Amino acid sequence: MRRAERLFQIIQILRRARGPVTAAALAEELEVSKRTVYRDVADLMGQRVPIEGEAGLGYVLASGYDMPPLMLTPDEVEALVLGAQWVMGRNDTVLAAAARDVIAKIVEVVPERLRPYVLEPSVGARPMLPGQDDAIAPAVLRAAVRDGLKVRMRYRAESGEETERIVWPVIVGYSDTLRMLVAWCELRADFRHFRTDRIMEAAPLGGHGLRKGELRRRWEAWREKVRPRP
Structure with a gap:
């Protein structure tokens, strides 16, 4: 994992966490040493990312912090595509149309290097088997x-x-x-x-x-x- 991607991933981990995340937990998920985590967190703080906490106690991302939209990794793009494919195969016309719109929006806004992961993904979801016919939408x-x-x-x-x-x-x-x-x-x-x-x-x-x-x-x-x- 490149350093820029690792810094981005640290923010993502802290964003989804419900409490402080220790350096050890970050190091385990990122598959790096705790020393690398300490250095990366210090760099993020130096870039004015509002991370609170310290070594030994854990880190939290200040509420209200946001990043530019759709700064996605290839794995995140394919996860979104796989989810959208699954939804499109569930025989729910409203959600299926929404899923197609999501894919179209992603194609429009992601960087050029990520578009192949949307248009030619390495993952696929099997459509729902026919047979369920609901009287209620x-x-x-x-x-x-x-x-x-x-x-x-x-x-x-x-x-x-x-x-x-x-x-x-x-x-x-x-x-x-x-x-x-x-x-x-x-x-x-x-x-x-x-x-x-x-x-x-x-x-x-x-x-x-x-x-x-x-x-x-x-x-x-x-x-x-x-x-x-x-």
């Missing part, structure tokens, strides 16, 4: 998640039984073959996973009243409790 469910809305829906179980539910959507999950709505179900008084191709009708209602992010935190805690242990 996924965009309706995603909007309910973003806006914190309850949804009244008619759901058909695998047995064919249909029930009316009021749910609090948490996230729309995608796999290679299925799309699932994860939600708190008022009927069952618990979190449930609903195949979106079995949602026959759906209409957004008022908000569920929880603070932004609280429903997701409760779902994550529930998931930890029910997740099978190895």
Whole structure:
């Protein structure tokens, strides 16, 4: 890794971290010595990058610091391309169009040397297998998640039984073959996973009243409790 790329990567590591990052952790991820990390961090500070902390305690990047857009490495470009390819194959027309637009924007703004990584990537995602045909546009469910809305829906179980539910959507999950709505179900008084191709009708209602992010935190805690242990 060239020194310029290493300095950029240090900023990226600190940016994504939720707390101080030690020189030892930086050295392990960058595959260099701690002495090299100390020297690189000192150089970044000398260039007025707002890194706080010191050797032995860890480093943090001051909040509010940003870098010029799309200063990407080849691996980061291919990661974006792979993600966009995967999204384009999920049978979600709105997200697929958004993914194509993202790729077009990346091509326009990255340096010339990075464009081959977008136009001729070394990675590829397999399209979703055909078969799931949703009666409800996924965009309706995603909007309910973003806006914190309850949804009244008619759901058909695998047995064919249909029930009316009021749910609090948490996230729309995608796999290679299925799309699932994860939600708190008022009927069952618990979190449930609903195949979106079995949602026959759906209409957004008022908000569920929880603070932004609280429903997701409760779902994550529930998931930890029910997740099978190895």
